[in-house]
Structures are given as C-alpha cells and as structure tokens.
Amino acid sequence: MKLVFSRPESMFDKQMHYCPGCGHGIIHRILAEVIDELNIRERVVGVAPVGCSVLIYDYINCDMYEAAHGRAPAVATGCKRVHPDLIVFTYQGDGDLASIGMSEIIHAANRGEKITTIFVNNAIYGMTGGQMAPTTLLGQKTTTSPFGRAPEREGHPIKVCELLSVLDGSAYIVRGSLSSPQKIIQVKKYIKKAFETQMKGLGFSLVEILSMCPTNWGMSPTKAQEWVAEMMENLYPLGEFKLPRGE
Amino acid sequence: MAEKLLMKGNEVLAEAAVRAGCRFFFGYPITPQNEIPEYMSWRLPEVGGVYLQAESEVAAINMVFGAAGAGARVLTSSSGPGISLMQEGISYIAAAELPCVIINVARGGPGLGGILPAQSDYFQATKGGGHGDYHLIVLAPHDLQEAFDLTVLAFELADKYRNPVMIYVDGFLGQMMEPVEIRDPVDLSNIPPKPWAITGAKGRKRNLIKTLYLEGEMLEAHNFKLKKKYEEIAQNEVRYELYMMEDAEIAISAYGISARISKTAVKILREKGIKIGIIRPITLFPFPYNVYESFSDKLKYVLVVEMSMGQFVYDVDYGLKRKVPVDLLSHAGGIAPTYEEIVSCIMEKFGKGGN
Numbered sequence: 001m002k003l004v005f006s007r008p009e010s011m012f013d014k015q016m017h018y019c020p021g022c023g024h025g026i027i028h029r030i031l032a033e034v035i036d037e038l039n040i041r042e043r044v045v046g047v048a049p050v051g052c053s054v055l056i057y058d059y060i061n062c063d064m065y066e067a068a069h070g071r072a073p074a075v076a077t078g079c080k081r082v083h084p085d086l087i088v089f090t091y092q093g094d095g096d097l098a099s100i101g102m103s104e105i106i107h108a109a110n111r112g113e114k115i116t117t118i119f120v121n122n123a124i125y126g127m128t129g130g131q132m133a134p135t136t137l138l139g140q141k142t143t144t145s146p147f148g149r150a151p152e153r154e155g156h157p158i159k160v161c162e163l164l165s166v167l168d169g170s171a172y173i174v175r176g177s178l179s180s181p182q183k184i185i186q187v188k189k190y191i192k193k194a195f196e197t198q199m200k201g202l203g204f205s206l207v208e209i210l211s212m213c214p215t216n217w218g219m220s221p222t223k224a225q226e227w228v229a230e231m232m233e234n235l236y237p238l239g240e241f242k243l244p245r246g247e
Numbered sequence: 248m249a250e251k252l253l254m255k256g257n258e259v260l261a262e263a264a265v266r267a268g269c270r271f272f273f274g275y276p277i278t279p280q281n282e283i284p285e286y287m288s289w290r291l292p293e294v295g296g297v298y299l300q301a302e303s304e305v306a307a308i309n310m311v312f313g314a315a316g317a318g319a320r321v322l323t324s325s326s327g328p329g330i331s332l333m334q335e336g337i338s339y340i341a342a343a344e345l346p347c348v349i350i351n352v353a354r355g356g357p358g359l360g361g362i363l364p365a366q367s368d369y370f371q372a373t374k375g376g377g378h379g380d381y382h383l384i385v386l387a388p389h390d391l392q393e394a395f396d397l398t399v400l401a402f403e404l405a406d407k408y409r410n411p412v413m414i415y416v417d418g419f420l421g422q423m424m425e426p427v428e429i430r431d432p433v434d435l436s437n438i439p440p441k442p443w444a445i446t447g448a449k450g451r452k453r454n455l456i457k458t459l460y461l462e463g464e465m466l467e468a469h470n471f472k473l474k475k476k477y478e479e480i481a482q483n484e485v486r487y488e489l490y491m492m493e494d495a496e497i498a499i500s501a502y503g504i505s506a507r508i509s510k511t512a513v514k515i516l517r518e519k520g521i522k523i524g525i526i527r528p529i530t531l532f533p534f535p536y537n538v539y540e541s542f543s544d545k546l547k548y549v550l551v552v553e554m555s556m557g558q559f560v561y562d563v564d565y566g567l568k569r570k571v572p573v574d575l576l577s578h579a580g581g582i583a584p585t586y587e588e589i590v591s592c593i594m595e596k597f598g599k600g601g602n
Binding site: 041042043044045047048054057061062063064065066067068071074075076077078079080081082083085086103104106107 | 271273297299301302303305306307309310311312313314315316317318319321335336339445446447448449450453454455456457458459
C-alpha cells in the first residue's frame with residue numbers, strides 16, 4: 001500500500017492542547033512540513049511566544065527557546081548573531097507581536113535581521129481568556145471591549161504587514177489566511193518562501209496568518225472559519241506586501 | 248601581552264570583557280557608562296565579535312538571552328534606569344540558567360535621578376529586582392585593577408554556575424582613570440562545554456531553553472534546584488577584604504568606592520591611635536555573613552559607609568547578628584563621602600581620651 005499521508009518528521013507524535021477549530025494546529029503542521037521539505041530540521045531554531053502557542057516546542061522537533069512576552073525577535077536576534085548559519089524563526093500571536101512586542105518586531109525588521117516571523121493574527125487574546133487585541137476588529141466584542149471596539153475609545157486595528165513593509169530592512173512581508181484549504185496551501189508556500197528568503201541572506205521575513213479562535217469568539221469552528229473569510233480578510237487584505245529585492 | 252595602561256574605568260571593564268573571551272555585546276546608551284558600548288563598537292569587530300545597539304534595554308537583555316542560550320560569552324552594560332528595564336530579562340536569564348555578564352555603572356535614583364555616581368541600586372542588585380526567587384552573583388570592585396580582574400572572573404563564574412553575574416560599580420569607578428595592568432587574554436579552551444546550548448539539533452536530541460513550568464510540583468522543583476545552586480555559590484564564592492582588621496576594635500564596613508575612600512580615613516585614624524579597620528565585601532552576593540559573624544564578639548562599633556540611604560547596612564547588621572552597635576553614614580545622588588567626614592564621624596565617638 002502506498003503511504004499518502006503521515007506526520008511530518010519535524011513534529012513530535014503528541015496530542016495538541018489547542019481548542020477545537022483553533023488555527024495553531026494547522027499552522028504548526030504546515031510549518032513542520034516546510035522544515036521537512038527544506039531539509040533544515042537540524043539547522044532550524046524556533047522562538048516560542050507567550051500566549052496559547054507558548055507550547056509550540058512540545059510539537060515541533062528542533063532546537064527552541066521560549067521568550068518573554070513580545071521579546072522573541074530580540075531573542076532570535078541574539079541567537080542569529082551568534083550562529084549566522086542557523087535558520088531562526090519566531091512564532092508570535094497578535095498580543096505578543098503587535099502590542100507588548102511592537103518595538104522588538106519593528107526594530108528587528110528594520111535592522112534587516114535575517115530571521116523569519118510567523119505571525120498568527122486571530123484578533124483576540126486567546127490564552128488570557130478573550131481580551132481585546134491590537135488587531136481586534138472595529139465593532140468586535142471581547143471581554144475588555146464589551147460594547148464592541150470603537151475607534152474613539154479603543155483605537156484602530158493595527159495592520160502589521162502594511163506597517164512593516166515600508167521599512168527598508170524588511171525583505172519579504174506577506175499575509176495569508178486559514179479560511180479555506182486553498183488558502184492554507186498558499187500559506188504553506190508563503191512560509192517556505194519566507195525561510196528561503198532568510199536562507200539566501202536577503203533580510204527579515206514575516207508571514208502573517210489570519211487564524212481562528214472559536215472559543216474566545218464564541219463560535220463553532222465552521223462559523224469561525226467563515227468569519228475569518230468575511231470579516232478579517234475584508235480588513236486585512238491577503239497577498240504579498242513586499243517581495244525580496246530582484247523579484 | 249600584559250601591559251600597564253592609564254585607562255578610564257568603563258574602558259577597563261570593556262577591555263577586560265574582551266580579554267575574558269566575550270565576543271558579543273548588546274546594549275543601549277545611558278550615562279555614565281557610555282564608554283563601554285562605544286569601546287565595544289570598535290573593539291569587538293576587531294576580534295571577530297559582534298556589537299549591536301539595541302532599540303531599548305528591554306530588547307538588549309533579551310538579545311543577551313538569545314546569545315547566551317546560543318552558547319556565547321555575552322555582555323551588556325547599563326546604569327540604574329536601564330537596569331530597571333532589564334529586570335524582566337534578567338529574571339528569565341536566571342530562570343533559564345544562562346550565563347551572561349551585566350555591568351551596572353550605578354547612578355543616583357530613584358526615577359531619572361541624575362547621572363552622578365551612587366550605590367543606591369544595592370537592593371536591586373542583591374535582593375532580586377525582577378520577579379521570582381533568583382539571585383545574581385554580584386561583584387563590587389573598589390579600584391580599576393580589581394574591576395579588570397573581577398570582570399574576567401565574572402565570565403568564569405557565569406559559565407561555571409550557568410548564572411547571570413552582575414559587576415556593580417558606581418559612576419566614579421566608571422569615569423575615573425588610573426593605571427591598570429591589562430592581563431593576557433584567557434585561555435578559552437578551558438571553558439566548560441555547553442551541551443545545552445542552542446546550536447541546531449544536528450546529530451543530537453533537540454535542546455530547549457524555557458522557563459515555564461505549569462505544574463506546581465515542577466515549578467517548585469525548579470526553584471529548589473535554583474536554591475541549591477545559590478547555596479553552592481554561597482559556599483564557594485564568597486570574596487572579601489579585611490583591611491587592618493587584625494587588632495581592630497572598631498570597623499568601617501563599605502564596598503566599592505566608599506570602601507576605597509574609607510581606606511584613607513582608616514590610615515588617618517590609625518595615626519591617631521584608633522584601632523580601626525575595614526570589612527569590605529567584594530561579592531555582594533554571596534554576602535560574607537560569616538565574616539561579619541566572626542567579628543561580632545570582637546568589635547564594639549561598626550560604621551557603615553554607603554552611597555545610598557541605608558540598603559547595604561541591613562546585610563552588615565544581619566551578619567553581625569545585631570550584637571554590635573551599627574551607625575550609618577549615608578550619601579546618595581552624586582555626593583560621595585569624604586575621608587574627612589568619616590574621620591570626624593569616628594573621632595566624635597572615640598576621639599576623646601583616645602581609644
């Protein structure tokens with residue numbers, strides 16, 4: 001019998017702790033597939049964030065750090081400067097990257113730090129129980145924006161790809177979505193290209209991924225995926241915002 | 248080649264780090280320690296190392312975390328307000344048991360305070376500063392030769408115990424100049440191997456550097472493990488100087504620049520026939536409590552001289568088991584104690600009728 005589907009070698013055989021319908025499991029899997037396909041497991045280093053995906057190191061089998069909240073790009077910088085031949089990625093959520101760690105991500109990108117960031121945007125704080133994120137949509141209700149996010153009260157959603165793509169140090173900035181199987185396949189291609197950008201020494205790369213948080217959104221997994229397509233993709237357009245020089 | 252050079256304190260600290268094998272520096276400018284990053288910005292490329300000016304002290308200490316985790320000898324330096332910002336990272340580095348060296352060229356606080364020298368970060372350096380149960384090894388030189396030698400030692404101790412080490416000096420030591428013997432580079436072939444470091448999982452099981460322990464039992468076990476390490480450090484690494492203490496009936500206790508100033512005072516007081524000496528801790532953690540205890544039945548008075556409003560004095564009092572009367576001579580905010588002031592302080596108490 002021909003084997004058509006199996007666990008990526010870069011993944012541990014372990015049941016994940018994520019809620020049903022959460023996007024992290026999908027992203028972990030395609031990330032591991034990319035690591036396998038590029039054959040870089042023994043050269044890759046991951047930096048985990050604070051948030052639901054802090055435990056990514058329980059699932060991805062490579063050298064890893066766990067960083068303080070928002071500081072993953074600084075930790076990745078320290079590692080990469082010591083070992084320029086390693087391939088270093090950070091995995092960060094919207095609170096980690098776009099709120100407490102905004103300074104670290106902007107400056108890592110602006111320095112052209114040769115690292116790759118996987119930025120998971122689900123428009124809410126998952127681990128702490130559904131509070132407002134910098135990426136929470138206008139009108140979206142969370143436990144700390146109970147009346148729906150209003151710009152005059154809570155400010156506007158932050159568009160990370162748009163922000164980072166104007167910096168001279170960023171090389172590849174792209175936004176994908178998990179709202180359909182086709183888009184998930186596309187995200188995998190983006191992740192691969194981001195790693196290749198780093199491996200070519202071209203500079204900083206970031207893949208933003210619009211993802212679901214059914215539990216904190218109070219929706220079924222199916223409805224949550226529809227919400228990503230209808231609401232999030234409307235505010236956060238998909239596609240490549242910045243291509244490596246020469247492309 | 249070892250050579251004697253007239254150098255500024257901050258540059259002595261930086262050159263000592265290079266001679267100790269430090270090849271990575273991450274920092275952010277703050278007065279009065281800017282000569283350290285400035286020196287490193289040209290010196291490290293010269294020896295094949297990396298200098299990087301971070302966007303903040305918060306980022307700098309986390310770059311240190313990343314580089315230390317990657318197995319490098321790494322340094323950062325700052326002063327009071329910047330060290331405060333680093334506290335988050337320092338707690339994580341201690342929790343993850345990573346070796347690194349942090350220099351605090353202390354200035355007057357609290358708040359923005361000022362850029363003049365002080366010793367008022369004593370609690371922060373020795374009693375935590377960041378969250379959780381952890382300790383730094385804290386070294387407090389009182390002249391520039393000692394600053395050089397203790398910086399080399401700092402990297403050794405950091406690697407030996409996989410623990411952050413702080414070199415705690417004040418702005419006087421950072422800014423003053425004096426001749427220093429610049430010793431030869433250390434032999435790095437004796438550095439203990441770092442099989443735990445992040446180097447890519449080639450040919451081995453992957454390494455993981457983390458500080459999260461969600462189960463109470465595991466977190467407590469980790470804390471007991473750290474506690475055991477601190478006890479081992481306290482057992483092995485206490486350093487101090489006893490100055491003219493052989494027949495002393497009264498003592499001054501001070502560290503860093505305050506101790507150096509006190510030495511002049513002691514010389515003058517000895518000429519006046521007063522049997523006085525100095526107990527000077529060189530390691531502020533581990534603190535030489537036992538040394539103080541050994542003098543607790545011999546001394547009739549101790550004057551603590553510190554450039555803070557009474558922080559160091561608590562450890563002295565604790566060490567003496569509260570058996571000896573202790574007074575405090577405080578200055579802070581850029582004002583140093585003068586030896587005349589120390590002399591008159593002692594003379595007022597013991598001058599009449601001699602000792």
